Amino acid sequence: MPTPIVALREGQSTTFECQIVGTPEIHVTWYLDGNEVTDGAKYGISFIDGLATLKVTQARVSDSGIYVCEAHNDAGSESCSIELKLCHEAGVMLLSTFPFFFVEKLKETPGVLGSSALLECKVLGSPPISIAWFQNGLKLVSGEKHHITFSDNLCILEVNSLSNSDTGTYTCKATNIAGSDECSAVLTVQGQYMMVSNFSELLFFSFPLEIPCETRQELVVGVECCAATPLPSYLSQL
Template identity: 35%
Template sequence: TKKLKKMDSIKGSFVHLECIVSGSHPISIQWYKDGKEITASDKHKYSFHDNTAFLEINQLEGADSGSYTCEATNKAGRNQCSAYLTVKEPPCFVEKPQSQDVVPAARVQFKALVSGTPPIQIKWFKDSKELISTASRSVYKDDTSSLLELFSAKTSDSGNYICQISNDVGSTTCKTTLFVKGLQLYILCSYLGSQALNSVCLCPYYV
């Protein structure tokens, strides 16, 4: 038999595995994944002609990653070869950051949860400029999440924020909005009633 080749493919696509077999006929072919026999179905289709064994796997998903073995058998004995298939998943958002309205000096956190084949690169942007950790904000990242935190929001922080995620098979973005209310004003409020209840107070109001 001619050995199978290690393969990488993308979730949602299909893949063909083939193994060239030599020997006296009749030859029977069986395919295995991680040691378990594969049954022919709409997802798994196999054939054998011109001394070549074929296995087609449709609608690939992460669970299809694994070791595939082609086993050829005739009256003289049996032989097999194996190869590993890796199904890579483009990045996607499991949880998107939520838009927020806050008052000045508030602490703001934008959180994103992601999935896909690692490593996943995560970047944050505002006004087309990438955001990095500074004295006024922090950007935390790992393989499955990212947190953008503004320690004390200012009106100039208002705007659209873009979270971009990518790996070697794809990329996507999502947008969230921050609105930081204007300066705090005080409005003179009066409460009228009996002489004992007459009062005046300053009521805060944000614009």
């Protein structure tokens, strides 16, 4: 991917910016042609809310070269670069757009038959950016089966009504005039796990079911009737 170029007239000033996404603690270092640039009267350096900036004041020929912004934490490091050229024409001329890169890549995703799966990644770069999705190298078209969105640098692919044919490698490709980049991950569709609510459904017999019965003698209950004693006269009058 080509390094973007900024051309300045001698004596002009410019500011380079680099958006950084990551978990703290992040350290940012700027370099000019491999030599570290420090904050001072010539260069103003800041890093606030994920935005790393380098201001070059009253540029001279000695300020020409490739500037690199390197961000690093315990997980690793990333860098981006831009070239500054001094020219005699008046004004600032942007000769190229900023390239982009994926700050959040696709992850391996499991799916269940009949349900939906969501694949997400995030990209940073100069607009306009076009996004394309592929399954096993075949381009996908947004519709009822594959719903594709791109908003706030977040690329989302929703695969609906999953079937076994949806298993495969999915690729998100981002492109602007500075170049293109892509990331991939595998979606694996698995069968449903069915819950059995009725215990009787768990009973299976490979042989006829026999229930032995015994003949019991009939139990005869004798009932003896007798005449009740008449109620006393004072109770019968109540």
